Amino acid sequence: MSRYRGSVCRLCRRENLKLYLKGDRCYSDKCAIDRRTYPPGQHGQRRGGKISDYGLQLREKQKVRRLYGLSESQFHLFFARSDKMKGITGTNLLVMLERRLDNVIYRFGFANSRPQARQLVKHGHFRINGVKVDIPSYQVRAGDVVSVDEKSKTVQSIVDSIEAVVRRGMPQWLELDKDNLKGTVKTMPVREDITMPIQENQIIEFYSK
Helix, strand or coil: CCCCCCCHHHHHHHHCCCCCCCHHHHHCCCCHHHHCCCCCCCCHHHCCCCCCHHHHHHHHHHHHHHHHCCCHHHHHHHHHHHHHCCCCHHHHHHHHHHCEHHHHHHHHCCCCCHHHHHHHHHCCCEEECCEECCCCCCECCCCCEEEECHHHCCCHHHHHHHHCHHHHCCCCCEEEECCCCEEEECCCCCHHHCCCCCCHHHHHHHHCC
């Protein structure tokens, strides 16, 4: 599977939105999108003009894909699954992305970015209901207890991240036990829990062509 190895700050500037891909740096005055508000590239400052409907749909799809750190094939697979589910396809898609284990780890504050959360999950630092899970795309369920493995409670990156969780806030569908480095999925997330400016209908139209 291909992996983006370039500057992630370029991705934020391209989508004109903070995607919070670099953790603490995104909250500081060093954030690239705050310092350079135009798109990356040689002609970034010259870009302008009206964007076509297709261009708007593409940008929305890319924004969400990059926000959750998925490859094109992974993102399309999530869309295909959400399209087969009952309910609104766009809402189903966003809820499934929120339920990914790497995203939940980030939301709990055990990692300061989704890329870091994905790496920590792959390295086996977390347990769900007492069972070690190292699959970033694992879908959590209501009632699941996500905890840091006993041997990993001294990992410096986890300790540092949990101390900064207050700055990001905690979604209502999650409950954190900071002292014991564990959290509970109280309910399934709903559309209102996703506060990033996302127009999922544009993604639906993109894949409907």
